[in-house]
Amino acid sequence: MARRLPKKDVVIVGFGWTGSIMANELTDEGLEVIAIERGPWRDAPTDFPPTYMQDELRYRIRHELFLRPDQLTFTFRNKMDQTALPIRSWGAFMPPNGVGGGGVHWNAEMWRFLPSDFVVKTHLTERYGASFLPEDMTIQDWGITYDELEPFYDRFEYLCGTSGTAGNLRGQIMEGGNPFEGPRSRPYPTPAQAQPFSHTLFGKAARELGYKPFPQPSGNLSQAYTNPLGLKMGPCTYCGFCEWFGCSNYSKASPQTTILPYLVRKPNFTARDNSEVIKINVDKSGKRATGVTFVDTSGEVWEQPADLVILSAYTMFNVQLLLHSQIGRPYDPVANTGTVGRNYTHQTVSTVNGFFDPKKFNFNPFIASGSIGMCIDEFNGDNFDHGSHGFVGGGYMGQVQTGARPIESALVPPDTPKWGAAWKTAVKENYLSTVKPGTGVHGSFYAYRDIYLDLDPTYKDRFGRPLMRITMDLKENEIKQNKFLTDKFAEIIKAMGADKLAVQYRTGPYDITTYQTTHLNGGAVMGSDPTTSVINRYLQSWDVPNLFVLGASAFPQNPGYNPTLTVGALAFWAAAAIRNKYLKSPGRLVDA
Amino acid sequence: MKDNHSRFEICRRELLAGAAYFALGVSRSSATVIFDHLPWTPNAGDPPTAATPGPWLFFAGDEGKTVEALADRIIPPDPETPGGKESGSAVFIDRQLAGPYGRQDGLYVRPPFLKGAKNQGHQSEKGPAQEYREGLAALDKACKDQLGGKAFFELSDADKDRVLNGLESGDFKLDGVDGRAFFEQVVKDVQMGFFADPIYGGNRDMVAWKMIGYPGARYNYLDWVSRHNEKFPLPPVSMTGRAEWTTRTQR
Known part of the structure; x- marks a missing residue:
């Protein structure tokens, strides 16, 4: 039997970015809040x-800060007629674990989505006609607009101290920023980070080719900053250990640096770590959540009753908890019914490595931050006419190299042997003069009818529950998009002065073994129609109104940007709806 | 719906077994309740475990000699920089295989083990330790059978390279082992040991970092980010500092 804890006003499941934001907002409202986190406290x-x-x-190769697959993993297949097999060790993505979640090990790239991204179905249909979209593509509008979200983008940017150059200030296009971004109400809180040599060289080459390069907006700060909660962050030292690593210097925006020291002092806040929520409990009607059941690392089972349940785990675990708790109707791609697991997406990324003359170029590539880089946005979203290209979507591209840690960054030019004396000589000659942008091309991934999440019929987790099954492939639209973008990117790397290029297109079938990004999205998407969304525009469950589901699981499809700024902005947006609307009159905020 | 529901009810025995396993596997794993202040204590860090000097921990018989010979062909010595053997890549691999990596700790190793497509990832119950054991035995046997009774480490450098080229192309076959996949793994691990921090047994005296110009475990380049196309002047440091610092403190 589960031990029953005293009831709280709010229980928060998963204590990363969105859980921390929501906890801080709802404790400000005077509510008693508890956050429950599967992994350990981290500082x-x-x-x-x-x-x-x-x-x-x-940290990188052996995955120190990440979830262990034996604790929880997924099965994977490309197509519905294949047998899915378990992901036994992480590859294509790296699920976080512990307090701070992905906010600990992320690169801190702080992108806003384009205004047209939020109304993409309407926008593309109006511009190109419905027949321009692939028949099995299931993209849809978000049920929220950029203008509605803008104040919350702003709040998250100021919480984090974001370093960047504004490109569109209240409708006025600003020199040096991204001219394609939506209007922002204020400049970035801190100026853009300094750029190392190869990054500035990319900017110069892009400018000469007629593009408008700008520094990537960064949650690694260019200067010291005190955020609105009074927490102080230090300037980034460009150590090159952001991605996969925690920041030792209090320079990277994370729940640890921007929220937790303030939140934890509030008398109406409690957290529990090393405690995994295994079920959201609902009453007999199935329409009201009563709290959650969790198990701690000693095997003790607890019940935490609460009036309001906030599901704020990583994308995949949000969807999985809904399926295990039988909240909402599971998606069936054949009958095209149900919503939980529908519109699951990833990110279409690729890169081009450039090898330069070692006698002329020394990039000191180990000097970097996780969100350093010069980028262009000409080929993102619908910033260009897709009419002649036969695909939709796009992405940003840039020299966004986050360091040159040698196990992964001691590269050799194409056609060099992979071992032996020739390999050794080539490594020695090329390390300092190679450009390795990582995810240099960062493209959208739109949704399809037969790409989805459901429960696996065979494989079980350590508790005997079915693993969640991923059915995922790359479609012709994304492959074409990536070919187009990668070729454009290669032109810029070539124009920087590279002697040799290693062009790496993203092609099918989708491969679960090679890292792409951890930007998994969808499965519990937001929208204005309960037959095609799990949550409404306020991230409130259509089926269980005292349950809100935060995170990138809400994205109906994935635009060509990193997700976290939008994830954080949506958390502030949902918190505002709870504070201003829901608490005054608990119940559905939108009529179905 | 009701029947379905009972499928997900969790058996307490399974739950305890699952939880207890993780209590052993993860540091700072006991559940705590946090309120009022950050749960921070001084000197509570979790520094890395250094590879211990001394005899092989995993390799048995001639395995160590074979891996040293492999390491020295994958990274041959040259007048400026030692090869894979002298720089410690075989020590690195031995310590990794004797530890959590070799045992697949934390990975999902529940059955059934079915053969899948390559893009579905590794699906064998065997972990790296067992795969090395079998791969090295098969390499030894194939060399003895086909190259005049000599083990791999006894071959001339030219013959070793012929064997490795054959493994890489798939022409030199091993009995019961995918020779090409095994060789790819060895190349990856030897090079990983060469570039990892010396604390793990390879990259002795930071020879690999000196060779490529990587300054190592530094964390402040503020003065250097805007100095473009200039060579960074400082030598590398590892997590344990530099040899001369250590020597001084030991005196």
């Missing part, structure tokens, strides 16, 4: 101090 001095954080083997 810089204990878990990633500057004395040993720079450890590529431990």
